[in-house]
Amino acid sequence: MLGVILLTAVVVGLETSSSITSRWGGVLHVLDRIIVSIFVAELLLRLGAHGRRWWEFFLDPWNVFDFVVVAICLLPLQAQFAAVLRLVRVLRVLRLVTALPGLQILVSALLKSIPSMGYVGVLLGLHFYVYAVMGVFLFGSVDGEHFGTLGQALLTLFQVVTLEGWADIMRHQMSAPGALTGPAGAILYFVSFILLGTMIILNLLIGVIMNAMQEAQEEKAQAEAARQGEAVLEQDTELAAIEQELVELTRRLERVRSKARQ
DSSP: OHHHHHHHHHHHHHTHHHHHHHHHHHHHHHHHHHHHHHHHHHHHHHHHTTOOOGGGGSSHHHHHHHHHHHHTTTOOOOOGGGGHHHHHHHHTTTTTTHHOOOHHHHOOOOOOOOHHHHHHHHHHHHHHHHHHHHHHHHTTTTTTHSSSSHHHHHHHHHHHHHHHHHHHHHHHHHTTTSSSSSHHHHHHHHHHHIIIIIIHHHHHHHHHHHHHHHHHHHHHHHHHHHHHHHHHHHHHHHHHHHHHHHHHHHHHHHHHHHHHHH
């Protein structure tokens, strides 16, 4: 299945080329049908593996994800929805997440970190807002392109926090005539913003994600241990049943022997 998913990625990538599609479109279409058929067959086999308790298949969120992706691929989309059809084909590549356990742990960690990332995002938003207001008051009169309005200041600070061209913006404020802060004030403004925004707050996001990843790994290990425990329990139950049957057969054999002696 991993090979089929990788083949899906290759086919979808080839379909982005108009020259390749015009020449090999029929072959790519046949490959697309084969891939969808393999996905459907694999999904049916996984459903059938649960037997009469087929609903247990949907208790796993990754199984639900696979089912939704395959179901979307089977939607009867017409030619006017060609863009949507291409998007659906790209979604099949996302099944690579369910094929690799390491990616499952990473995605689970990202999902678990969303609540904590929200608080870090609020802190980062306050940081941006305070510095944007300060930037409008300090540099708005000399650099209206970057700090003329609150929105422009927020956009400029977003560029600065990505460390893309921030030195040019800082030097412009340092050399601007009539600036309220002077060179030293501009340096202090931008350096403090970068240190607080990039070095501290963004590192908090990394820490939250790493913590969530550790929790996801522990949960996966606990789930595997629980599955192994259930398997051992089932084996013990089967052995106990077999032992009980052997005891019953031994009793019957003794009864037969006693009757034969009489």
